[in-house]
Amino acid sequence: MSVKYVRRTTNFNRFSIPKPLQNHESFTQTQTIANQVKRCSTLKELECIYATMIKTNANQDCFLINQFITSCTTMFHCTDYAILSLTQMKEPNVFVYNALIKGFVHCAHPLKALQFYMLMLRANVFPTSYTFSSLIKACTLLLGISFGKAVHGHIWKYGFDAHVFVQTALIDFYSNLNKISESRRVFDEMPERDVFSWTTMVSAYVRDGYLCSAxxxxxxMPEKNIATWNTMIDGYARLGNVGAAELLFNEMPAKDIISWTTMITCYSxxxxxxxxxxxxNDMKTNGFSPDEVTISSVISACAHLGALDLGKEIHLYLMQNGFNLDVYIGSALIDMYAKCGSLDRSLSVFFKLQEKNLFCWNSIIEGLAVHGFANEALAMFDRMETEKINPNGVTFISILSACTHAGLVKEGLRRFQSMTRKYSISPELEHYGCMVDLLSKSGLLGDALELIRNMKFQPNAVIWGALLGGCKLHRNLEIADIAVKELMVLEPNNSGYYTLLxxxxxEVNRWTEVTKIRVAMKELGIEKRCPGSSWIEMERKIYQFAASDQSHPASEEIYLLLAELDRQMKLAGYRPQLGSIL
Incomplete structure (x- = not known):
């Protein structure tokens, strides 16, 4: 037994782990910790893992600390632990510094990113291309041209002046600060360019409004990718050049979801x-599934056209395909249902939204106001204040419009004054237009005229037009004459104002003035504008028509129906007012 015991002891003492096996076990342990760090769902879990790393001396492993800093900053927006982990390392390498610098940029601390870059240099750790890409983003966030130029100098110093990725980031940086000539200089000095560099330079021109140069x-360009085409289409869309955007869109050799969405947004x-x-519809036919941005644009188009059936279909599509009903899609649906006359559905969407931002509140307040529910709109505004959502200028346009529809003069004046007194929102032309409309429709034409004359802005045609509308309603020819004279200067070719006067x-049989206006219109060459038109949705198709229009295939049936309605109205005792028809 003693021999056996000795043999066992001897074998045990001589046993040693081969180096490759040691490395394998170390690698396995490192990967295990790295996976644990990535899987953390709370900051407390991450803190516990770091405590374990300290016990096993794994907090000196540059790879693991890189992973730890990345998780701290990207997942939890916590920079304190990230800084602590770096300061406790004896020899952090460039990858650790890169992770921290990138983390600061991600957490919107660009100045700290630059400070730790300086600490890195003092520690004799030299930067890589990834260091500079993060530093350039930091300078963009700071809007600091001097910082950017200093980083640009270091890019030359450390030999990255020919690095495509770094130089492309510089092009983007300078264009973000409206330094398009510097962007072009960087682009021209690049010894080698890829398609991303070309696209970034094109995008820089588009962003700064130089579409001809773009x-x-x-x-x-020797080679174009889909992003390049999309950038150009977006540039033409911003300038309102729909024809050029459409031409490029049709010429594209290949399209992605962004291409389709950009064109839909361009039209909208x-x-x-x-x-x-x-x-x-073409996008769906070509096999592309819409995303949240596409859906929002299409819902907006439905709202403007009054295409309720199509809007309902899109809403159903959202629900069936698991789309997240966020504040953007939610506000678009609220607006669409309200504009299509389905206020109940609009309210239903609003109250079902888990999260509501200012756009959602503005949409529902406007919907209530447009449908004549002034008191409900005001109550919704008060509820919004209770929810600690601060209104903006758009909110007050809806509130003042609601007061106008209901004739709530005192309430309208109180809300108008609260804009500056309570919320420090300076009234714009649109707000003055609402107030002039409110006062004019309520018969306070003198007050409306005084408000116009005391405005800080030069009144536009909409404001004088609102006053003229009130004059027509209350038959005030004196102030109407003042309004029309102003409108003749602002819109000399608009026949509507002349016709109204x-x-x-x-109406008061002043035929001499009627003759004078007709002669003046003839001398100025003013003709009646093209008639307005309306839309109607039938069987998922949108039809546009004007008065006396017979272009629709069913026009004969439509006019027979109108004749029957006219007959029934006469039987009911209705007589049209013909005083304004010459």
Whole structure:
């Protein structure tokens, strides 16, 4: 037994772990800790793992600390633990510093990113290309041209002046600070460019409004990717050049979801809502599924067209495909249902939203105001204040409009004054327009005229037009004449104002003035504008029509129905007022 015991002891003492196996076990342990760090769902868990790392001396492992700092900053926006972990290291390498600098940028602490870059240099740790990409973003957040130029100098110093990725970041930095000539200089000095560099320079021109330069560079590009085409389409859309955007869109060799969404948004922003819906249908036909941005644009188009059935379909699509009903889609749905006349659905969407921002509150207040529920709109405004949501200028346009619809003069004046006194919101032309409309419709034409004359802004045609509308309602020819004279200067070719004044004189049989206005219109060459038009949705199609329009296939049936309605109205004793028809 003693021999056996000796053998066992001897074998045990001589046993040693081969180096490759040691490295394998160390690698396995490192990966285990790294995976634990990545899987952390709370900051407390991450703190416990770091405590374990200190016990096992793993807090000196640069790879693990890199992972730890990344988790601290990107997952939990906590920079304190990240700084602590670096300061407790004996020899942190450049990757650890890079993670911390990037983390500061992600957590919106750009100045700290630059400070730790300086500490890194003092520790004789030299930067990499990833260091500079984060530093350039930090300078962009600071809007600091001097910081950016200093970093640019270090890029030259450390030999990254030919690095494509770093130079591309510099192009973007300078363009963000409206230094387009510096962007172009960096671009021209690049010894090598990739398609991303070209696209960034094109995007810089578009962002700063130099679309001609962007177009020339776009034409010179040796290779274009989808992002380049999308950038140009977006540039033309911003300038309202729908034709050029449409041409590029049709010429694209390949499209992605951003391409389709950009074109839909282009049409919507330029009030071509039917075209936006056509492109949306084409997108689905081509096998592309819409995302949240696409859906928001399409819902907005439905709202402007009054396409309730299509709006309902899109809402159903959202629910069936698991879309998150966030504040952007939520506010778009609220607005769409309200504008399409379905206030109940609008309120239903509003109250079902788990999170509501100012856009949601503004949409529902406007919806209530437009439908004539002034007291409910005011109550919703008070509820919004209770929820600690501060109103903006758009909110007050809806509130003042609600007061106008209900004739709530005192309430309107009180809310108008509270803008500056309580919320420090300076009234804009639109707010004055609402107040002039409120006072004018209530018969306080003298007060409305005084408000216009005491404005800090030069009144526009909308404000004088609101006053003129009140004059028509209350038959005040004296102030109407003042309003029309101002409108003749602002919009000399608008026949509507002349016609309105002409009708007012005709109503009181002042035919001499009627003749004078007609002669003046003839001498100035003012003709009646093209008639207004309306839209109607039938079987998921949008039809546009004007008065006496017979272009619709069912126009004969429509006019027969109108004739029957006219007959029934006459039987009911209705007689139209013809005083304003010459």
């Amino acid at each position: 177009t020339r560079l776009f034409d010179e 922003q330029n009030k071509q809502f039917r075209e936006a819906l056509y492109v949306f 002409l009708n007012m004189y005709a």
